[in-house]
Amino acid sequence: MEIIKGITSHTIVVVVDKKEKAVGLSAVLTKQSHKVTVAHTIYEALKIIDQELPHLVIVDALLSDGSAGTLYDRLKEHKVVCDTPILVLVAQKTREYLTPLKGRQFAGFLLGKTDVMMVANKVKEVLATYKDASPYFYSLEKTEAVKGMTLSVKATVMGKAGDQIVYRSESEVDSSAALVCLPEKKEHSPALLSLATNARIGDDIYNYFPLHRIKGKGRLWLGKLPSIDDPKVEAVDVKTILFFDNNVERFQQFQEVLLGYGIELVHASSLQMAAALLAREPERFNCVFLNELGSDNSGITFKATVEKLPPDKLPAILVATAATSARSNGVYRFLHKPFGLGKLVDTIEAACQVTEGLSGESANIDVTYEAPANLVGLDETGGIIALKFPIIKGSKLHLNSDVLKRIWDGDTLVNIENIAVYENAPNLWMAKFIANRALGNKARYWQRVLKHLDEELKSAS
Amino acid sequence: MNQLCLLVDCNSDDSHDNFQALVDKEDLVVLPTFVSMEEAFPMLETGNVVAMVVFASQANGDVLRLLECFRRCVGAIPHFQAIVCDEPQPIILSQVYEFGVEEFFSSTSWVQQSLELCKSASLIIQDRDSPETRIIEMNRAVMTGDQNKILAAKERLSDMAGYDYLASYSQGVALQSVGQFGDAIESFRQSTSLNRMFRPSISGVGENLLVLGQTDEAIAVFKDLEKLNKRSLDRKANLAMAYLEKKDLTSAKKYLFEAQALDPKHVKIDEIKAMLLLSQGQVKEAFAMMDKLHDVGPFFAAKLNEMGIRLSQKGKGKSALALYKKAHKIVKTELRHKISLNAALACYRMGEYPLAIKYLNRSDKEYGEAFPKTKKIRAAIAAQMANSNRDSEAG
Numbered sequence: 001m002e003i004i005k006g007i008t009s010h011t012i013v014v015v016v017d018k019k020e021k022a023v024g025l026s027a028v029l030t031k032q033s034h035k036v037t038v039a040h041t042i043y044e045a046l047k048i049i050d051q052e053l054p055h056l057v058i059v060d061a062l063l064s065d066g067s068a069g070t071l072y073d074r075l076k077e078h079k080v081v082c083d084t085p086i087l088v089l090v091a092q093k094t095r096e097y098l099t100p101l102k103g104r105q106f107a108g109f110l111l112g113k114t115d116v117m118m119v120a121n122k123v124k125e126v127l128a129t130y131k132d133a134s135p136y137f138y139s140l141e142k143t144e145a146v147k148g149m150t151l152s153v154k155a156t157v158m159g160k161a162g163d164q165i166v167y168r169s170e171s172e173v174d175s176s177a178a179l180v181c182l183p184e185k186k187e188h189s190p191a192l193l194s195l196a197t198n199a200r201i202g203d204d205i206y207n208y209f210p211l212h213r214i215k216g217k218g219r220l221w222l223g224k225l226p227s228i229d230d231p232k233v234e235a236v237d238v239k240t241i242l243f244f245d246n247n248v249e250r251f252q253q254f255q256e257v258l259l260g261y262g263i264e265l266v267h268a269s270s271l272q273m274a275a276a277l278l279a280r281e282p283e284r285f286n287c288v289f290l291n292e293l294g295s296d297n298s299g300i301t302f303k304a305t306v307e308k309l310p311p312d313k314l315p316a317i318l319v320a321t322a323a324t325s326a327r328s329n330g331v332y333r334f335l336h337k338p339f340g341l342g343k344l345v346d347t348i349e350a351a352c353q354v355t356e357g358l359s360g361e362s363a364n365i366d367v368t369y370e371a372p373a374n375l376v377g378l379d380e381t382g383g384i385i386a387l388k389f390p391i392i393k394g395s396k397l398h399l400n401s402d403v404l405k406r407i408w409d410g411d412t413l414v415n416i417e418n419i420a421v422y423e424n425a426p427n428l429w430m431a432k433f434i435a436n437r438a439l440g441n442k443a444r445y446w447q448r449v450l451k452h453l454d455e456e457l458k459s460a461s
Numbered sequence: 462m463n464q465l466c467l468l469v470d471c472n473s474d475d476s477h478d479n480f481q482a483l484v485d486k487e488d489l490v491v492l493p494t495f496v497s498m499e500e501a502f503p504m505l506e507t508g509n510v511v512a513m514v515v516f517a518s519q520a521n522g523d524v525l526r527l528l529e530c531f532r533r534c535v536g537a538i539p540h541f542q543a544i545v546c547d548e549p550q551p552i553i554l555s556q557v558y559e560f561g562v563e564e565f566f567s568s569t570s571w572v573q574q575s576l577e578l579c580k581s582a583s584l585i586i587q588d589r590d591s592p593e594t595r596i597i598e599m600n601r602a603v604m605t606g607d608q609n610k611i612l613a614a615k616e617r618l619s620d621m622a623g624y625d626y627l628a629s630y631s632q633g634v635a636l637q638s639v640g641q642f643g644d645a646i647e648s649f650r651q652s653t654s655l656n657r658m659f660r661p662s663i664s665g666v667g668e669n670l671l672v673l674g675q676t677d678e679a680i681a682v683f684k685d686l687e688k689l690n691k692r693s694l695d696r697k698a699n700l701a702m703a704y705l706e707k708k709d710l711t712s713a714k715k716y717l718f719e720a721q722a723l724d725p726k727h728v729k730i731d732e733i734k735a736m737l738l739l740s741q742g743q744v745k746e747a748f749a750m751m752d753k754l755h756d757v758g759p760f761f762a763a764k765l766n767e768m769g770i771r772l773s774q775k776g777k778g779k780s781a782l783a784l785y786k787k788a789h790k791i792v793k794t795e796l797r798h799k800i801s802l803n804a805a806l807a808c809y810r811m812g813e814y815p816l817a818i819k820y821l822n823r824s825d826k827e828y829g830e831a832f833p834k835t836k837k838i839r840a841a842i843a844a845q846m847a848n849s850n851r852d853s854e855a856g
Contacts, residue, residue, distance in 0.1 A: 163657075212626070212656035219624035219655070253551035260689035322547075322567070338546060340563020341554035342658050388577070425573035 001141055001376055001386060003132040004420040004430045008384070010127050010134070011035045011052050015045040015059040015071070016089070016114075024116045025058065032120060042066040046074055049081055053380040053442040055135050056107070056126055058119065061090045067100035080443050083135070085126050089114050134379035136446060138453060141376055145456050149401040151373040151385070155181075155207065157365040159228035162353045164197075164208040166228060169369065171395035172198040173207045175328065175347065176336070176427075178389060179369040181218060188365065191218025195343065197350035200330065208353065210346045225363050238262050239352050240284060242315075244274040245291040261345050265289075271298035275305035282313040286352040293319045293332070306331060316351035324421050327390065375401065378453070380446040382414055382435035390429045391416050399433075407452040408437040464586060466493045466512035466579045469501045469527065471545075473568070480572045490583040493575060498523050505534040508601050511593075512541040512582045514566065514575045519546075520556035522724035525694070528560040533756070536600040537561060537630050537661055538593050541582055545571045555690045561659055592621045596631045603638045606794035607829035611635050622648065626655035630662045633669075637759060638795040642669045660686060667699060672760050676706045694720045698729040702760060705736055713737065728754060732761055739768070748783075754791040762792040762800070769803050778811035798827035805838055814842050 012034050016022050022038040029036045037052055039045040042065045049057065057075075059068045068088045075081050085107030090097050093111060101109075107126045110119060130137075140146050155169035173179065173196035181191045192215040197208040214222055241258075243265040245251040255265045268274035271290070275298075278288060293299050306314065319326070319334050326334040335347050374386040385399070398412040405412060414433040422428045438445045471477060477495065484493055491512055496504055504510055505527075513531055517524045524544075531542060539561035546553065547567050557563070566574040585593045599614035615635035621628035633648030646669045652662035667682035680703045683696050690696070697720035704713035717733050724730070731753045738747035757765075765788040772781035785804040789797055805820035821835045821842075828835075 212658060215625065217624055223624075223655075250550060256691070257551045257555045324570075338549050338565035338567055339554075340565055341551075341558040342561075342563040344554070345658065422573075425570065427570075427574055427577055 001374075003137075003376070003384065004422060005132050006033065007418050007420050007430050007432045008130075008133050008137075008379075009033050009035050009418065009432075010055040010130070011037070011381075012123065013037050013039060013045060013048050013052060013054040013057045015039045015042070015057060015063065017060055017063055021114055025114075025119060028116050028120045029123065032124070034123070040064075042071050042074070045071060049075065049084065050078075050443045051441055053081060053136060053446060054084060055130060056085050056087060056123060058087045058089065058123070061088050061097045061101060068106070069100035069102075069104055072104045072106065078443075080446060087119075087122060087126060089119070133377070133384070134381070136380040137377050137384075138379065138450070139377040140453075141374075143457060145403045146375040146401050149373055149375050149385075149399060149404070150370045151387075151391075152182075152371075152398045152400055153179075153369040153395070154398075155367050155369055156362075157181075157183075157222070157225065157367055158206070158362040159225045160211065161208065161227070161229050162349075163211050164350060164353050165193075165211055165214065165222050165225065167207045167209070167367070167369075168204055169207050170205070171397060172196075172205055172392040173369070174390045174392055175333070176389045177371065177391070179371045180216075181222075182368045182370055183218070184366045184368070188221050188367075189217035191216040191222055193369070195346055195350070197333070197347070197353075198328075208350055210350060213346065226361060228362055238264050239286040239348070240264050240266060241348060242266050242268060242274060242277055242285040242288045243291075244268040244271055244289065246270060247291075250291075257341065258345070258348075261349075263345070263348055271302045275302045278302075279305050279309070282309055282315065285315045287315050287348060288317045289348065290317065290319045292321055318347060318351055324423075327392070327419070370400075373399065375399070375404075376430065378407075378449060380442045380449075381438050382417070382433040385431050385433060387429045387431060388427055390419055390421065391431055393417070393419055403452075403456050406456070407449055408435060411437050463489075463509075464491050464511040464582075465504070465509050466491050466514065466575070466582060467501050467504055467510055468493055468495045468575065469513060469515045470498050471495055471516045476572050480575065483572065483576050484579070487576070487580065489579050490587055491579045493579050498527065501527055502530055505530050506604075508534070508604065510535055511538075511586055511597060512578060514543045514545060514571065514578065516545040516571075519550070520553040522726060525556060525559075525724070526727065528557060528562060529695075532560055532661070534600065534604060536593075536596040537627055537634070538596055539627075540564065541578070541593065543574070543578060545575075552692060556692060559660055559690055559693050559695070561661060592618070592625045592628045595621070596627060599631050599635055603634065603795055605829075606797055606827055608639050608795070608798070608832075609829040611638050611795065615639075622651060624655070626652045626659055626662065629655060630659065630665065633662065633665050637665070637669060637672075638793075640759070640799070642672045642759070645669045646673075660689065664696065664699070668758070668760065671699065671703055671706070672763060674706075676703050679703050680707075692723060694723045694727055694729060697723065698727075698733055701733045702736060705733070705740055708740075710737075710740075728756070732757060736761060736764065739764070748787060751787050751791055757788075757792045757796075759793075759796060762788065762796045765792075766799060766803050769800075769807065773803075773807040773810050776810075778807050778813075781807040794827075798824045798832055801827060802832065802834055802838075805835070809838060809842060809845075812845075814846055817842055 012029055014022055014025050014036060017040060026036045026038060037048050039048050042063055059071055061068050072086055075084055087108045088101060088106050090109050090111050108122050110122060153169055153171045155167045158166040158168055175195055177196060178192060178194045181193050193209045194213050195210055199206045211223060239262060241263055246269055251267050258265060268277055317332050319332050320337055321334050322337045328334050376384040376386050393416055395416045397414060399414055400412060413436040416431050417434050418432040420430055515524055515527060542562050543564035543566050544557060545566045545568060549565055585591050588594060595617050599618055602610035602614040615632055618628045618632045622632045629648050629652035633645045636645035636648055646666050649662045649665035652659060663686055667679045670679035683700050686696055697716045701713045701716035721730050731750055735747045735750040738750060765784060769781045769784045782804060785800050789800045792800060801820050801824035805817045805824060808817035808820060821839055824835050825831050
């Protein structure tokens with residue numbers, strides 16, 4: 001499986017004598033999505049390299065406690081980091097600078113006064129050989145040992161709010177995800193959940209799932225949950241939606257179709273108009289629907305208006321988009337085109353619902369969300385999984401596989417660091433995760449992983 | 462045995478090859494097959510299709526008829542169907558949602574998404590206990606018309622009907638097929654309570670109310686659905702029939718014209734026209750119109766049966782038989798055994814016992830086993846024949 005471009009952040013250790021040089025280099029490399037750590041001496045660098053297992057080291061030819069040659073020799077002695085590429089910044093073409101570099105295979109040299117952009121370009125060139133994965137990446141794609149892996153998130157079923165079932169969980173759930181809800185108690189059957197909407201109330205994350213989309217036997221007990229609707233919030237028969245669509249004919253069709261579901265549309269023929277209407281009467285709208293939100297002037301105007309509004313007055317904003325990589329966040333929820341009518345109506349209704357409050361006694365039933373995931377491979381920080389739906393960056397979840405349990409001593413918690421979709425395959429996603437177990441010394445962690453993998457793969461074959 | 466996923470009217474040769482290359486790498490139970498719109502209809506009727514992806518920029522009559530055909534021949538499984546269309550107009554969304562279909566693929570992603578559909582359908586139909594497998598089995602039973610098979614398939618769905626709206630909908634279809642219209646209404650209502658958005662089950666309630674003669678209630682159901690989609694031919698046809706039943710010709714004609722404007726080629730248009738002609742006593746013209754019909758549902762079938770019985774009771778046995786012959790050709794498979802039974806009764810009334818027995822045999826065959834009512838008629842025929850034998854011997 002091809003690794004998606006940009007999914008892995010490369011780790012770079014910059015070893016330079018002057019602080020200002022480090023600041024300039026760090027800024028440019030961080031902007032290129034690399035993780036940068038700075039050292040000013042060889043001693044410091046060796047400690048950091050052992051800790052971080054960088055994918056590249058950029059080093060001044062001469063430092064206060066040695067040269068780039070010294071660093072090269074020390075790394076060559078180390079089994080794990082011996083192949084780390086080193087890029088040398090040579091300030092002057094003098095014997096003093098060049099002699100310590102002789103006879104060693106560096107990844108490259110940059111001569112003369114350090115030009116930050118030149119360094120950045122050279123870095124790009126060197127890292128290109130890794131093809132978007134960590135140099136430590138260990139592919140497990142063709143390994144039977146991790147087949148049938150699932151990812152899971154701990155959650156608690158709260159109750160019913162309108163036509164939605166409300167869960168409190170450790171993570172937001174993307175609307176296109178399909179998850180199996182596995183209750184802890186056997187008396188409750190599992191169910192398949194889909195089309196999630198999220199809300200954050202204080203520190204808690206709430207996931208809402210439309211009841212009529214829940215499949216499986218678990219639908220029986222979920223349907224009988226108590227209502228936790230806030231009695232102070234009056235249910236509205238007709239929902240008013242601020243609707244931006246620059247195609248009048250299409251808008252009129254939407255108006256006709258949605259009216260049957262008690263959804264009344266207020267037309268904005270441009271984003272500027274939508275921004276003006278929203279700024280004037282934010283309370284009037286149960287939700288805002290935008291048919292595309294560009295990054296041109298009108299898009300910027302709209303976003304600026306939204307930023308100015310107090311969060312408690314801001315209705316949910318739904319954006320229909322053809323961009324496959326658009327991911328929902330706290331303010332904007334994306335509905336990927338082309339979508340069906342049911343999804344549109346459910347998304348609008350859920351957006352109106354989650355802005356209303358929760359009250360009443362909650363059912364508090366502990367469950368786990370589970371979904372299949374493919375382990376593409378492991379690296380020194382965690383690894384890469386492939387999924388049929390996106391997960392939200394920053395999500396904390398567990399990867400359930402016997403092999404991983406053994407490697408990680410039972411601590412299967414991971415943090416999603418990055419997520420990307422395959423071009424032309426909007427239902428195939430890749431996520432880079434950081435393993436909880438890998439948070440300490442990476443050299444020691446990786447040696448341990450390699451030893452386990454050797455044993456596991458041997459026993460599997 | 463492999464099942465098929467139809468890819469209907471795909472014009473892109475490049476993507477076609479790309480797709481085929483991906484399919485060849487997979488071990489699929491549901492195999493994708495490229496077909497034209499014309500080929501799709503007979504393919505669906507073969508009973509080997511379980512999924513379908515239609516390439517369509519607009520929901521024209523052909524596309525809607527195809528979705529209708531899928532629902533009839535495969536079952537109400539919206540997630541086994543998808544439309545490839547980049548920016549579907551809202552009206553199209555609403556039109557295809559009439560069948561519960563809400564999966565749209567874009568022209569750039571259909572290759573991967575269609576493959577995923579085939580993979581997921583392959584997994585689901587290999588599970589003999591999945592609602593989808595049982596729904597397909599049930600629909601195939603309905604297609605044979607065998608009442609016992611239908612009831613057995615309905616039983617296998619019953620444990621899922623409490624939590625799966627498609628299972629309860631399909632149970633309603635099964636009950637409607639065996640003439641248990643009141644129970645069918647209950648199943649459709651259960652499906653609606655599980656998913657209020659699924660229009661076919663709401664429509665099912667209306668159609669069965671209509672058959673049971675609860676015309677005003679049926680009209681109320683259809684009118685509520687009209688608010689959700691004013692462009693459903695099926696609904697307009699149902700409303701036209703309901704108003705015909707109420708003898709409100711003005712309203713009936715209004716809905717007939719509206720339906721005609723949506724798709725003049727649809728068989729339902731001719732069905733309403735035939736009913737309209739019959740209601741106006743233009744029997745000859747109605748008969749001519751009926752030649753164009755097929756897969757006529759329980760409401761019109763019941764009307765034809767009623768008319769035949771009236772003719773037969775009035776001593777117009779030959780006319781009744783002619784009507785039954787025509788009706789037998791045009792009604793849905795699962796309704797034929799009743800037509801055959803009524804034809805047998807007409808023959809019995811005319812004293813044509815050998816012909817009556819022929820019709821009874823056909824009725825039993827169509828029913829799947831000896832239809833309880835045919836036993837009584839057979840006994841009556843046997844008694845009549847014994848009497849006439851005695852009379853002739855005495856003579």
